[in-house]
Amino acid sequence: MATIYLDHQATTPMDPAVVEAMNVAATDCFANPSSPHAAGIRAFREVERARGAVARLIGAARTEIYFTSGATEGNNLAIKGVVRSESRRHVVTTAVEHKSVLDTCRSLRSAGHEVTVLPVDAEGRVGARQVADALRPDTALVSVMLANNEISTVQPVADIAAVTRAAGVPLHCDATQGVGSLPVDVRALGVDLLTFSGHKIYGPKGIGVLYVSNGLSDRAPLVPLLHGGGQERGLRAGTVNTAAVIGLGAAVGVLAACRDEEAVRLAGLRARFLAELAELVPYTLNSGTGPGFLPHAVNLSFEGVDAQHLLLEATDIAVSTGSACNSSAQEPSHVLTAIGLSPERIRGSVRIGFGRFTTEEDVSRAARRLAVTVGTRALRTAGA
The missing domain is CATH 3.40.640.10 (Type I PLP-dependent aspartate aminotransferase-like (Major domain))
Incomplete structure (x- = not known):
């Protein structure tokens, strides 16, 4: 797939x-x-x-x-x-x-x-x-x-x-x-x-x-x-x-012709993703989703889950734990640290960004796949 x-x-x-x-x-x-x-x-x-x-x-x-x-x-x-x-x-x-x-x-x-x-x-x-x-x-x-x-x-x-x-x-x-x-x-x-x-x-x-x-x-x-x-x-x-x-x-x-319409569509995809994910697994938002924030992206945390390990297992979804320029450093996000998040919350944080070619089916599949992987990781952590 x-x-x-x-x-x-x-x-x-x-x-x-x-x-x-x-x-x-x-x-x-x-x-x-x-x-x-x-x-x-x-x-x-x-x-x-x-x-x-x-x-x-x-x-x-x-x-x-x-x-x-x-x-x-x-x-x-x-x-x-x-x-x-x-x-x-x-x-x-x-x-x-x-x-x-x-x-x-x-x-x-x-x-x-x-x-x-x-x-x-x-x-x-x-x-x-x-x-x-x-x-x-x-x-x-x-x-x-x-x-x-x-x-x-x-x-x-x-x-x-x-x-x-x-x-x-x-x-x-x-x-x-x-x-x-x-x-x-x-x-x-x-x-x-x-x-x-x-x-x-x-x-x-x-x-x-x-x-x-x-x-x-x-x-x-x-x-x-x-x-x-x-x-x-x-x-x-x-x-x-x-x-x-x-x-x-x-x-x-292309951007000049479609940016405004595209922003509205992507905000809708983000809302659908968050709603479907909320029905499957609990999470905490680290970023806003209203005025004053970009329409196509979201940062959230899963309690008790190491996001680095999560992404290694969810191999069919390309998301990030933070800035791509910083991902190899294996250090806490300076941005999430600056807004006062705890180390545990930062450890469980995932950055998700929707784009021009993202479909509604992609959104639903991603929510389900992340939820399953989060649940599996949480069980393993609890068992350990």
Whole structure:
């Protein structure tokens, strides 16, 4: 029986339209888009068409869009690029950010910068007042994610932006988890920098987006991480991954056409899953399911069950115990720890994310399979 894939916060399968676009790109647009001949110019035009699609999706100007290898590189470039261009040496972020943000801030701290990591409430949310209180005259940057990859919490980014804008401090937002389900407009959010990855929106891996407002670029250009050929207007050297960029453009086109309708459908699937699961086995929610949370995902715990062992036995269901970037570390989730969950509850936690190709039958099968496996594990634990 085919595996039921419910780990869409880790990655998404490529949409068929993306596969088709990349296949065409690999054969018809293989030339280097920096080359001055006709084949290169054709590839360049396709890259720029994708750049325009991304810009429209998030309400940006095309000149504000830079292609990266993914959100990890984008987060590194945004944070380090701003801080290294400033004489100010203080950074503010939150305890529930993705490791690509927290570890980047940690590297800055090792280099002598000061980092303030703000705590969050029981829902994983930080307040604009907290950010305001943390700002200092030497604050170079604030970095707050749009939505959390483990507990789906949506942060009040626009409110935070009002605070940072008034203080003259750039705001970076890792929108990787939110851009596939939430309307994202950089002007409405008020952010100066924003990042996301193609593989979280049914596009290819190895491609991402960094938005840098023209206002910030004019005032204090980012310091590049890579130096070489001067691609991406000098901000990111290296031959452009043309096929992946074209695939990203196709993914953005599909997303723009179906995001709102898809979000409603996935919220319905999540509600059905939770209702069916509740009839079979008790669980505790670790994330919200109403306004202020992503519509397609949920984090829950099973009492008395080790989720790592659970997933090893439920081999026909692909779910996660937390961030895919952290799963090999075998350490408690920093996000669940930050919202105050006990070690026992964290040990029994599972992250489930529904996606574009998830069916109602998948939902019912997954609920039944998880319930059976949880019951078996609980009995074994009790017997031990």
